[in-house]
Amino acid sequence: MKTEQLRKPYGFTLVELMIVIAIIGILYSVALPSYTSYIQKSRRADVQQILLQQTAVLERQYTRVGGYPNTFTFPTSDYYSFNYTTDATTGASNGSEFTIQVTPKGAQKSDECGKLSVNQSGTKSADKSQCW
Structure with missing residues (x-):
């Protein structure tokens, strides 16, 4: 007579599986x-870069025509909304000051830094001072 040898069982036990889970x-x-x-930090760095690039574009505009435009178009973003304001009076073509403010939205809304802004003199501000 042949003696059957016990084979090692294959697979995992339920306890082992629960430990892994x-x-x-x-x-x-x-x-x-x-x-x-x-x-969130990566997206914030991206929008800060956009702010600085757009500020440079506006400064070139100021150098060329002697003022900032009344309106300005920003790249679209799923995570920030852009707000551009200038001191140009209604009907005037050029302003002497501007502010660009970005507000987080969507998945970025919970970002601790909140709103970021920059103006014509390069002054940067945020809801939290450590964010710039």
């Missing part, structure tokens, strides 16, 4: 806030 859950709960914060 618990470890993944803990890692996810730690990593997700860090990742979200990183993404």
